Amino acid sequence: MPDKGGYTLGPLFNVVANTAVSWFSRKQKTPTLAHEAPLYASLSDSICIEQVDLQRANSPLFLQLSLRWEESRVGLIGNNGSGKSSLVRLLNGLITPQQGRVSVFGYDTVKQAALMPALVGFIFQNPDHQMIFPTVAEELAFGCEQLGQSAQQARVSALALLTEQGIASWADRPVTQLSEGQKQRVCILSVLIMKPRLLILDEPFSSLDLPTRRQLLALIHSTDMHVLLISHDLSVYADFDRLIWVDEGQIKADGAPDDVIRTYLAAIDKLSVSL
Numbered sequence: 435m436p437d438k439g440g441y442t443l444g445p446l447f448n449v450v451a452n453t454a455v456s457w458f459s460r461k462q463k464t465p466t467l468a469h470e471a472p473l474y475a476s477l478s479d480s481i482c483i484e485q486v487d488l489q490r491a492n493s494p495l496f497l498q499l500s501l502r503w504e505e506s507r508v509g510l511i512g513n514n515g516s517g518k519s520s521l522v523r524l525l526n527g528l529i530t531p532q533q534g535r536v537s538v539f540g541y542d543t544v545k546q547a548a549l550m551p552a553l554v555g556f557i558f559q560n561p562d563h564q565m566i567f568p569t570v571a572e573e574l575a576f577g578c579e580q581l582g583q584s585a586q587q588a589r590v591s592a593l594a595l596l597t598e599q600g601i602a603s604w605a606d607r608p609v610t611q612l613s614e615g616q617k618q619r620v621c622i623l624s625v626l627i628m629k630p631r632l633l634i635l636d637e638p639f640s641s642l643d644l645p646t647r648r649q650l651l652a653l654i655h656s657t658d659m660h661v662l663l664i665s666h667d668l669s670v671y672a673d674f675d676r677l678i679w680v681d682e683g684q685i686k687a688d689g690a691p692d693d694v695i696r697t698y699l700a701a702i703d704k705l706s707v708s709l
């Protein structure tokens with residue numbers, strides 16, 4: 435399924451398309467964790483992008499891109515338009531490559547697309563692209579229902595998570611009446627409640643206040659999920675296992691966060707001097 439989020443058709447179409455993609459990716463008939471547990475028990479521990487070609491807006495972005503990782507905390511950095519969001523959208527099948535193969539823990543993101551919503555959780559930069567239900571509890575309960583819980587069980591699970599987070603009073607609040615940061619927090623919880631094995635966060639911090647941001651960072655470090663984080667704030671990668679710098683669709687540097695950040699900043703300094 436090629437990505438239909440067309441820049442060319444204007445921002446309104448983009449919002450509608452992203453919301454539809456988000457709904458579809460959460461709505462696909464997801465196997466229940468209980469039934470599928472043996473299947474989830476790692477075909478592989480790695481996430482693999484193998485010789486991928488990807489075109490966006492009729493221009494080539496990735497040509498024979500290959501990447502593989504097993505580390506549980508991985509970051510992606512790069513300038514605007516370098517290909518970070520496109521790369522992570524390959525990992526849950528939101529974008530299909532023209533050539534090559536992408537697999538997550540051994541599962542092919544195209545051939546086994548129906549497994550992806552339960553395997554890979556995706557937190558978008560803009561919460562409005564993700565929210566589809568009128569109230570907070572319904573938003574959270576939806577993910578539980580997709581995992582096989584009854585509507586009643588799902589509401590209980592949603593309320594339990596909100597209580598654990600100290601925000602039980604939000605349950606019946608209309609999502610349209612939340613602030614941007616509160617919406618982002620609900621989006622994050624609506625993905626976490628599905629307990630994906632890989633959690634992808636694309637610029638999640640932009641509208642979060644300091645306490646919520648710290649809470650999210652602590653969660654990233656404490657969870658047993660694999661995390662792939664895109665952020666322009668380089669300080670968040672301090673304790674990450676690996677950092678990958680993408681530039682114009684190519685991997686410019688890949689390794690320990692300190693080393694990659696040093697190389698990236700040196701390149702930016704060089705660019706500023708030559709401007």
Ligand SMILES: Nc1ncnc2c1ncn2[C@@H]1O[C@H](COP(=O)(O)OP(=O)(O)OP(=O)(O)O)[C@@H](O)[C@H]1O
Binds near residue numbers: 441
């Ligand atoms: N929905 C889309 N349709 C067509 N082209 C797209 C679409 N989304 C991104 N592109 C193009 O793909 C290229 C990579 O964009 P991408 O969003 O992956 O970059 P990014 O590194 O995430 O950028 P940013 O830091 O600005 O979010 C850009 O040239 C962009 O114009």
